């Protein structure tokens with residue numbers, strides 16, 4: 001298929017590379033240029049409209065709601081070259097209500113809109129094993145099947161357009177709370193002198209076991225907080241979930257408390273680290289550092 005891929009960030013770049021690998025004709029665009037934003041075998045376009053010109057599918061993977069709005073409807077945006085029969089697919093995590101607005105606006109030009117946020121982080125994007133949660137018409141999803149196959153391992157159809165985004169907020173709410181629970185447990189364990197390397201196999205053998213722990217524990221033991229999923233993006237999703245909850249009169253006291261932890265870590269300038277770095281604030285407050293092998297007290301700050 002002829003695909004325009006917009007957004008060569010941590011996720012988008014690997015997703016576009018997998019489309020090229022699967023034999024699709026891909027044009028890529030990124031707001032900030034530079035060699036690391038090119039994808040071998042893809043055409044580097046000068047603007048979103050340039051990339052989307054003549055494309056059957058425009059696929060986006062951008063930071064937030066504003067980025068998607070800019071790329072679709074701003075200067076040099078996709079809107080300039082919309083053509084009946086085109087499909088716009090969005091793998092960014094953005095507001096469900098904004099998604100409905102964007103879809104309405106392009107529908108008037110005969111363009112279908114599918115929201116397709118994903119779960120699986122950087123490693124799954126690289127290996128083409130993302131899991132997509134999708135909102136849109138069944139027939140449109142069927143046409144996108146070859147692209148989903150090239151980038152992911154599973155597609156969950158959640159309902160009409162915007163239900164993918166709503167589902168993604170519900171998923172990331174759980175990830176944020178599970179990780180917070182894990183990080184608080186590790187901090188208390190370190191303070192009480194429980195060996196983390198002994199604790200982890202117990203966690204994994206018990207009902208506490210979780211994919212979040214499986215994924216994050218090795219990075220924590222290496223003290224590697226480089227971004228697989230940057231804290232600033234998880235904070236954005238927490239805020240989107242809290243906004244959606246407010247709009248629908250739902251109380252989320254746990255998520256509200258976790259937002260505060262993220263706010264403090266972000267305010268300390270660590271927003272570009274992985275969200276796993278929220279552990280370091282708990283450690284600082286407790287005056288400990290979580291390490292494999294043994295407890296190590298930090299100097300009280």
Ligand code: NA7
Pocket residue numbers: 007008009010011012030031032033061062063064066067068070071091092093094229230233234237
């Ligand atoms: P990254 O690595 O932060 O990449 C974000 C991308 O979005 C990157 O290409 C940015 O371009 C682009 N961006 C941000 N703001 C804009 C505006 N206003 N206009 C155009 N392009 C913009 O994020 P990930 O790849 O990890 O994640 C992408 C999405 O998937 C996100 O919603 C996650 O929550 C899930 P830049 O290079 O900064 O010029």
